[in-house]
Amino acid sequence: MRNLAGTTKMTKIKAIYKKEMLDLLRDKKTLIMMVVVPLLLYPLIMMGSMLFGSAIASSMQSDEYHIAVVDDAADSGINGYDGAALRKLLADTEDELEYHLIIEDIPSGECARALGAETIDAYIEVAAPDAADDGRNVLTIYYLSSKSASETAADMIADKLEIYKKQTSRQILTALGVENPEVLLEPVAVAFDDQSANEERVGRLLGMMLPMLMVTSILMGAFYAAVDATAGEKERGTLETLLTLPVGNDELITGKFFAVSTVAVASAVLNLVSMLLMSIYFYAVIQTEDAQKLHINLTDFIPALLIVLLCTVAFALFISAVTMCVTTFARSFKEANNYATPLMLVVMFASFVTFVPNIEFTGLLAAVPVVNISLLISSILVFEYDFSVIMIVLATNIVYAAIAILLLIRLYDSEEMMFGEGDTSIQIFTSRKEIKGGGVPTMSDAVLVVATALLLLLYVGSVVQAKFMLWGLFITQLLIIGVPLLAVWYTKRDVRETFSLRLPKPVWVLGAVLAETGCYMLVLVVSLVLGSLFPQDIQTVNETMDHILGGAGFVPALLVIALAPAVCEEALFRGYFFSAAGKRLRPAAAILIGGAVFGIYHLSFVKFFTTGILGILFCYVVYRTKSILLTSLMHFLNNAVSVAAIFYPERMQRLLPVLFQESLGAGESLVLVIAGMVCMAAGLLLLQAGGRRQ
Amino acid sequence: MIQAKNLTKTFTRTEKKKKRVSFRAVDDISIEARDGEILGVLGPNGAGKTTLLRMLGKLMRPTGGTVTITDAAGRELTQEVEIKQNIGYLSGNTKLYKRFSAREMLSMLGEIYGMTRQETEERIARIIDILDLGAFVDNRIERLSTGQTQRVSIARCLLHSPQVYIFDEPTLGLDIISSRSIIDFMKQEKENGKTVLYSTHYMEEAEFLCDRIVMIYRGRVVAKGSPDELKEQTRTTNLRETFLKLIEDEADIQGGKL
Numbered sequence: 037m038r039n040l041a042g043t044t045k046m047t048k049i050k051a052i053y054k055k056e057m058l059d060l061l062r063d064k065k066t067l068i069m070m071v072v073v074p075l076l077l078y079p080l081i082m083m084g085s086m087l088f089g090s091a092i093a094s095s096m097q098s099d100e101y102h103i104a105v106v107d108d109a110a111d112s113g114i115n116g117y118d119g120a121a122l123r124k125l126l127a128d129t130e131d132e133l134e135y136h137l138i139i140e141d142i143p144s145g146e147c148a149r150a151l152g153a154e155t156i157d158a159y160i161e162v163a164a165p166d167a168a169d170d171g172r173n174v175l176t177i178y179y180l181s182s183k184s185a186s187e188t189a190a191d192m193i194a195d196k197l198e199i200y201k202k203q204t205s206r207q208i209l210t211a212l213g214v215e216n217p218e219v220l221l222e223p224v225a226v227a228f229d230d231q232s233a234n235e236e237r238v239g240r241l242l243g244m245m246l247p248m249l250m251v252t253s254i255l256m257g258a259f260y261a262a263v264d265a266t267a268g269e270k271e272r273g274t275l276e277t278l279l280t281l282p283v284g285n286d287e288l289i290t291g292k293f294f295a296v297s298t299v300a301v302a303s304a305v306l307n308l309v310s311m312l313l314m315s316i317y318f319y320a321v322i323q324t325e326d327a328q329k330l331h332i333n334l335t336d337f338i339p340a341l342l343i344v345l346l347c348t349v350a351f352a353l354f355i356s357a358v359t360m361c362v363t364t365f366a367r368s369f370k371e372a373n374n375y376a377t378p379l380m381l382v383v384m385f386a387s388f389v390t391f392v393p394n395i396e397f398t399g400l401l402a403a404v405p406v407v408n409i410s411l412l413i414s415s416i417l418v419f420e421y422d423f424s425v426i427m428i429v430l431a432t433n434i435v436y437a438a439i440a441i442l443l444l445i446r447l448y449d450s451e452e453m454m455f456g457e458g459d460t461s462i463q464i465f466t467s468r469k470e471i472k473g474g475g476v477p478t479m480s481d482a483v484l485v486v487a488t489a490l491l492l493l494l495y496v497g498s499v500v501q502a503k504f505m506l507w508g509l510f511i512t513q514l515l516i517i518g519v520p521l522l523a524v525w526y527t528k529r530d531v532r533e534t535f536s537l538r539l540p541k542p543v544w545v546l547g548a549v550l551a552e553t554g555c556y557m558l559v560l561v562v563s564l565v566l567g568s569l570f571p572q573d574i575q576t577v578n579e580t581m582d583h584i585l586g587g588a589g590f591v592p593a594l595l596v597i598a599l600a601p602a603v604c605e606e607a608l609f610r611g612y613f614f615s616a617a618g619k620r621l622r623p624a625a626a627i628l629i630g631g632a633v634f635g636i637y638h639l640s641f642v643k644f645f646t647t648g649i650l651g652i653l654f655c656y657v658v659y660r661t662k663s664i665l666l667t668s669l670m671h672f673l674n675n676a677v678s679v680a681a682i683f684y685p686e687r688m689q690r691l692l693p694v695l696f697q698e699s700l701g702a703g704e705s706l707v708l709v710i711a712g713m714v715c716m717a718a719g720l721l722l723l724q725a726g727g728r729r730q
Numbered sequence: 731m732i733q734a735k736n737l738t739k740t741f742t743r744t745e746k747k748k749k750r751v752s753f754r755a756v757d758d759i760s761i762e763a764r765d766g767e768i769l770g771v772l773g774p775n776g777a778g779k780t781t782l783l784r785m786l787g788k789l790m791r792p793t794g795g796t797v798t799i800t801d802a803a804g805r806e807l808t809q810e811v812e813i814k815q816n817i818g819y820l821s822g823n824t825k826l827y828k829r830f831s832a833r834e835m836l837s838m839l840g841e842i843y844g845m846t847r848q849e850t851e852e853r854i855a856r857i858i859d860i861l862d863l864g865a866f867v868d869n870r871i872e873r874l875s876t877g878q879t880q881r882v883s884i885a886r887c888l889l890h891s892p893q894v895y896i897f898d899e900p901t902l903g904l905d906i907i908s909s910r911s912i913i914d915f916m917k918q919e920k921e922n923g924k925t926v927l928y929s930t931h932y933m934e935e936a937e938f939l940c941d942r943i944v945m946i947y948r949g950r951v952v953a954k955g956s957p958d959e960l961k962e963q964t965r966t967t968n969l970r971e972t973f974l975k976l977i978e979d980e981a982d983i984q985g986g987k988l
Contacts, residue, residue: 051841055827058838062829273825277886279789280824281842282814451790 052291101189107162157189243417247410251387257303267366300352357440473528482616517604520612535611551719552670557712602672630655737795757949770940771929818887821898828872
């Protein structure tokens with residue numbers, strides 16, 4: 037036997053650390069994630085993007101577009117239309133545009149058919165001068181927006197016509213005896229001169245990309261090591277062996293934590309090095325191809341990279357501790373994967389912050405984990421060294437890591453965690469055959485489903501809305517209901533219970549309408565108050581709305597903006613999410629969280645509060661009545677009033693003048709708040725009537 | 731020597747609808763195993779043997795009661811780390827680090843037990859001799875046979891020369907040759923004046939190996955004594971019958987209480 041006095045804490049931590057490191061390095065999975073992936077990933081990304089870029093460039097150059105010009109009916113008119121000059125211009129491949137447009141000789145009557153048969157990609161019809169157009173020639177470009185070649189050809193023709201317009205103006209002005217026609221054509225010349233150094237421009241680009249890549253690679257490196265050191269011990273049955281050893285939990289965790297951090301840092305450094313080597317190589321290739329295009333002083337980046345490295349280490353400590361906390365709950369590698377997926381989504385999502393334009397990196401953001409490290413890397417790469425911010429970021433990361441480690445030590449104290457059976461809580465990653473089903477979704481499933489819907493909203497929703505406007509909004513709503521429906525199907529949940537499909541009592545309908553009316557008044561006051569504090573936020577929301585409506589009629593707008601969310605958003609938030617939260621959290625917590633999630637989903641600072649309040653009310657109504665039909669009705673009414681206000685402003689103004697006020701006096705606000713409260717209280721009382729829910 | 735006084739362990743589980751259910755896995759057990767003695771801990775599945783041994787080995791904290799051990803020098807130890815330092819614990823759940831060779835694992839453990847490098851090396855050389863590990867001591871443990879792995883497990887328990895051994899069903903699922911090496915080892919260590927605590931389902935093994943036996947049922951001690959004393963008490967001819975008789979009697983008594 038041995039006396040303990042000779043063994044200090046440090047020697048034990050060191051011994052545990054050595055054991056963990058050797059154990060980790062002997063594992064293929066960790067090694068692959070740590071070494072092979074970074075060394076291969078960046079060359080592959082670079083090569084891929086180079087190949088892709090050159091493929092696009094070559095296809096752009098080689099492609100020829102066939103067009104036709106119909107100008108039989110045209111005469112020179114007052115502006116002297118010159119068909120021969122136009123043709124020469126269109127066919128010119130040597131000018132600054134370098135387009136390959138080939139003019140086919142097609143009789144005027146045949147053009148429309150030729151376009152339909154795709155023998156030509158587009159054609160121009162020059163109409164005779166028309167008095168309605170002040171005697172000018174109207175040149176119409178006929179094309180098919182459904183065919184990308186046709187669309188490109190039309191764009192090219194439009195570019196050429198711009199040149200033609202200028203050319204014609206110049207001729208006319210010269211003919212009129214103007215000595216310097218350019219002065220009339222462009223009385224002021226506008227020029228851009230980018231004053232930022234090349235290093236700054238490259239830094240800005242790197243600053244956007246690098247944080248996300250770094251965060252993800254550190255996370256991956258840390259994840260495999262963390263699983264191996266926590267859940268891996270349980271899976272391989274060595275945890276009990278470990279517990280027989282004369283070491284305290286603090287020594288054990290500290291040793292393990294430093295080993296996981298070492299792997300995370302190593303993988304981050306390897307990522308950084310690999311990426312740098314690739315960038316230098318890429319830069320060298322560009323240099324030889326085109327010497328004056330880009331000149332970068334690489335040494336300028338050295339101090340920046342050193343600070344990035346320091347931040348990386350701090351972040352690796354933080355992410356290692358957090359990942360270990362999560363993976364400790366798991367008993368196997370597979371289970372750990374399930375537990376860590378939501379964490380990964382959140383972390384990766386947070387690192388996207390660098391793509392948000394004009395974000396201001398303030399003291400508050402410097403304390404938000406992941407976001408702070410991403411913004412810091414991004415700001416350092418444009419050579420903005422704010423040392424107080426750097427210190428805050430480093431300090432908060434270390435403090436968070438310490439908190440996570442303390443938590444981890446407590447976890448290792450818990451015998452349930454060490455010897456317990458546990459259960460898989462993310463069903464979505466379990467094979468469907470193994471799912472028993474029934475009941476409502478698990479909390480982890482609910483978080484994952486809402487996160488997926490949110491990601492779809494951000495990445496798919498924003499694109500389809502920009503492209504298809506009102507239809508895009510409708511598609512977004514379909515996506516939002518699609519995710520929970522798919523999840524319910526896959527995990528075989530009880531549809532009625534999950535979506536609270538239950539017919540309400542008639543008196544509840546009255547109660548819901550009253551409560552909604554009251555809540556609308558409250559929200560109105562809140563939004564006016566917040567709107568006066570953050571006017572920009574409101575303005576952006578309104579502009580987006582105008583753009584999306586884009587001339588649609590009242591009925592389609594009502595269907596898409598009021599009815600679709602009343603069905604789809606309710607199914608996601610009051611159905612899937614709230615049924616899971618309501619089952620596992622205390623009612624008050626579930627209702628508040630349900631409201632907050634609904635608020636976050638609206639992606640606007642002011643709307644977070646206004647829709648958050650609505651969300652809380654809706655959750656309460658579903659909690660009380662178990663009927664989603666009521667909140668669907670409330671949601672519909674709420675949105676319908678806004679739609680009506682946009683389409684029939686005069687009538688609505690006569691009916692509800694308060695909707696159109698820019699600000700409220702204190703007295704008016706008070707009256708509205710009190711009236712709203714009374715209305716809501718009356719509504720909620722009615723919901724209590726007719727018996728409680730089961 | 732290892733001594734448990736009034737050891738109790740209560741588990742609480744949160745079942746459906748937040749009902750908290752408590753369950754006494756070990757209920758006020760006091761036992762003592764002396765130096766140079768093998769104490770058998772017997773009982774049916776779910777009797778609380780593993781929980782009891784885990785508390786004795788300081789892998790689990792008792793809800794009530796104390797554990798004391800005396801080291802070879804006769805000093806009484808109560809601190810968790812000190813106790814672990816003097817215990818060799820082996821169960822079906824104490825697996826080995828498969829990615830290491832036996833030698834690597836043992837030297838790493840030596841470091842954790844606070845031995846110097848030289849001490850560890852000498853000790854490993856000695857253990858290789860005792861357990862005949864020479865042929866595979868430098869192979870990775872994942873490549874060893876079950877019997878070889880079992881011998882490395884014993885080497886792990888032996889490394890820090892503990893005074894007390896706790897063996898929780900060490901022969902479960904092993905073939906005769908592999909279990910033989912463990913049984914021989916226990917006998918050997920008993921001769922060396924060590925304390926051995928041993929739980930098993932194999933009554934024949936227990937009958938010829940144990941000096942004294944503690945019979946546990948539903949978390950309580952229902953009988954203690956040497957195998958012969960227990961057989962006499964219950965008027966049975968072998969330990970298997972003794973065991974069944976004791977369990978049946980106890981079930982009757984507890985059933986009557988209910």
